[in-house]
Every structure is written in structure tokens, then in C-alpha cells.
Amino acid sequence: MSTTMKIWGSFIFILLLMCFFTFIGSSFDFDYLIPNRLLRLSTIILGSICLAVSAILFQTIVGNRILSPSIMGYESVYLLWQALLLFMLGAHGLTILNISGNFIISIAIMLIYSWALHYWLLPRCKNNIYMLLLFGLVLTTVLATFTQFIQLSISPGEFSIFQGLSYTSFNRSKPETLISGGVVVTICLWMGRKTLPVLDVMSLGREQSMSLGVDHPKYIRLYLALIAVLVAVSTSLIGPTGFMGIFIANIAYALAGSNKHKAVIPIAFAVSLIIFLVAQLFVEHIFNYKTSVSILVNLVCGIYFLALIVRTRGTA
């Protein structure tokens, strides 16, 4: 009984938060302000789904709670591409390409990168996921160095645009990018929906799950592909999220009090939705866009992350 109460309670809370987000100080301006806010709200919802699902899937298949998909270098690829664009085309180049063009090309590039990782590198690592993680980590650093190198060559104006792109923001999306992203994510979730019990078994580790009849290499490939798509959509839509995924996943585990994915994934989604909504409200109404969502969330994330490490050391 109390669980259903909690579910309804959080559902109503999120709904109220959304209404508050849409209507606060809007003077019911249905021509400009409210449609814009609804666009941001949808971006937040889609971004939360991507972030929550990809973080939980990733942590389960690598069997580690202090990693997030960004360790594989998806976001570094995105940033390198944005820096290259600015370097080659200049600031107005980005406008020529327009936001939806950039959105689709960025997704394509991240998917090509992950395809190279999964289908070319993973078999060469003898399907050893830790080896793949190590490669991902090294590639992340290498790509970041390239990006820095380019940053030094672009003009200050272009640099400030680049910096804007490297933060999480809900203001970049357009209706068409949102719809195409939404369609892709829905397909992914539909594909993954039936495999939730497999994920539960996979959290026992490779050997135990294979002994229980899970075709481990096949599911690793499936989940890595799903993660790649989700991360690509969320990065193109809201920018790099860094280690926010770790924060969200760990709060969800703590709240769920269980490792069953059927319970954890919806909670992670709710947690990220609330965090993003609150952060965006703060940015819009308290800080008047003088700070960004990334900075706010990362500040809270960082503190929580330190606490998490200290606490797990205490119990281990």
C-alpha cells in the first residue's frame, strides 16, 4: 500500500513541478513564453529518460556503480566535432549548418564512433568489457587533448560559443530535433523493454549470468548499442552530462532499496526529471541565466559523489 502511495505522491509532485515550471511568472502568455517553456519541458523529459536509462544500463553491464557512459568517450567525440566545426567554418558556420543539421550529424558521428568501439574493438579485446573501458578512457583523454588543441586556435568569440556547447542546456533544442530524438528513444526503449529480467540476472556478473543461460556477449552488444544511441541523442539534445548519470543512478538505487531494474529505472527517471526541473527553475528565476544547469547539477553531484566514495569506504 505504502509503495503505491509513494508512486502516486511522486507522480503528483512531478506533475505540480512541471506546471509550476510552465506557468510561473508567465502571465499566461500562450503565444511565446509558454510554447517555449513546453519545448524546454519536453527536452528535459527526453533528456532525463536518456540519461537515466543509459546510466543504469551501463552500470549494470560493467558491474560498477561509479562509472557513467561518458567514460567511453562519446561526449569527447561530440565536443571534438563541435570544436572542429567552429575551427573550419567559424561562428557563422554553425548557423549555416543550423541546429537540426548539427543535431543529426552529431548523432551520426557518435554512433559511428561507438560502432567502431563495439564491432571493431570489442572482439579484439576478446569480449572483455574492462579492456573496452580502458580503451574508452584512453580515447576520452586523447580526444579531449585534440579538442584543447583546437580550442587554442579559435577566436575568443568562437571559444565562448564552444564553451556554451560544452555545458548541459535545455535551450538548444528545436521541435524537429526533439521529435526525431523522441522517435529514436521510443524505439530503443521498446526494444529493451522485454529484456529487463535479463538485466537483473546480468547484475550477478558475467559468469553467473552465463550459467543461468544468458547469452552474455550478445546482450552486452545489444545494451552497448542501446546506450550508444541514448547517449548520442541526449548529448546532441542537451550537451555533455558528464558524471550526472552516476549521481542519478546511485540516488535511484538508494531510493529503490532493490536492484531490480523494473523498480530502479523508473525511479532514476523520476530523480533526473526532478533534478533537471529544479536546476532549470533556479537558473531561470533565481540566477537569471547567470549560471548554467551543468554547473548547478555538477556542484550537487560532486558533493554527493565525494560523500558516496567516503561512505562506501566506510562500509567496505
Next chain:
Amino acid sequence: MITVQNLNKVYGTKSVLTDISLTFPTAGITSLIGPNGAGKSTLLMIIAKLLEPSSGHVSFNSRQISDIKTAEYAHRVATLRQSPGFNLRLTVEELISFGRFPYSRGHLTQDDKKIIEESIEFLDLQHLRNSYLDELSGGQRQMAFLAMTIAQKTDVLLLDEPLNNLDMRHAVQIMQALRRLCDEQGRTVLLVIHDINFAANYSDHIIALKNGTLKFNGTSEQVITETNLKSLYELDFEIIRSKHGCLCNYFNL
């Protein structure tokens, strides 16, 4: 029936198993013994289909195991490695129900629930049913994992050092449970074990490996002799037999 033929496993230039050929007996407990690095666990993992041999074949009921799909193999052979996932937030009952995953893929039927119940009763875990794994002692956790493996209802159970880090009481409980599993349900248990006294007193059959080669293979009485153990472990042994079994002493000799 499990048969291995000319099995080799090489890591880089290091040979872990060299030309192993043998047939494992059905029904009853078979222990794999031998010093560290003898290749016992490697052999067990190859039979479990968790590791690919460098050359050679393993067959299960005259079928090559490489031709059997992982999902189907899980209906015939259950494997338990040293208990994994100890920080998982799962109850004992939830863990045991994973044993039915090969059959129900996560949607438990009435039959599955009955079998889960039987496994809980078999190991007397009723009082721990709703406890979380991360709150249990090592021995209790090992019992829970064993119950999961039993619930898988396979003819063959492969256990990799199930007594590792357990106190005497839990170790005896586990070996007695395995004994009952073989005697009452006719299952085959294959385990890697380090404690020579547990191996000698509870197994029907003993297979000894040393440096990746097969050293001895026979019934418990045939293998457990002072000369055999001395050549296997390079230690002096004194075997004291009584009506309760035998004691292999290797202290202060």
C-alpha cells in the same frame, strides 16, 4: 555424462591444462583436488562453457558442448563460482528465483514458485528468505547462492571452491546438502575443493590434477593413500581411518 578428450588450455606460452582425457562419473560427488595452479578451476570452467579450451573437446551426453546453446546448457548444467555480487541489494528469495531464469526468463510460474520453495526448504533457509544478501554472513550467502543453483534443477552442478572462507559448521552443512542432493535426487556434483579432508570424507570419486596433467582418477579409497597424496602435494601424509571416515594428517610430520 561428461567426457573430455585431449583437452588443452594455454595462456600465452603457459600451458594450464595438458592433454586431459577422462570421463566424469554420473550421480554422486566428484572432487577435483590438487595444489594451487594445477588447473582444477580452469577444467571446471571449460566444462561449464565459461572458458574456451585451446584444443580438445568436451561432450555432454555425447553432444559437443560447443554445439549446445548457453540457454539450453543452463537446463542441464548449473555452475556456481565463488559467490559473486555480494553488494547486491537482493533478498535471498529473489536470488533463489534467479535459478528459475533458464526456464521462465523472469516470469515465474506456479511450478517455478514450488521449486523455489523446495530449494529454500532443502537448505533450511526459511528464516533468511527476506534478508538482503549484503546483510548476510559469508556462510549464509554461500548457502543462498547454492540454493539458487539447486533451484536450476539441473542434472549436473559444478561448484568452484564452495567451501572457500567458510567456517567448519557451514562447510559441513554444505557438504551434507550436496551429499543429500546426490543420494536423494540422483544429481551429479562436480566440485573443486582444497580441503583434502572434506574431499576424502564426502566424495565418491576423486580426480587429482597437478601442473595441468591428470595425476589420479578413482574412487575416494583408491586415490586417498599416503603415497598418492605425498606425490601430489609434496608433503608427508598420515592417513588415520576410523569408523567415521578418514583423517588425512599433514601437520608436524
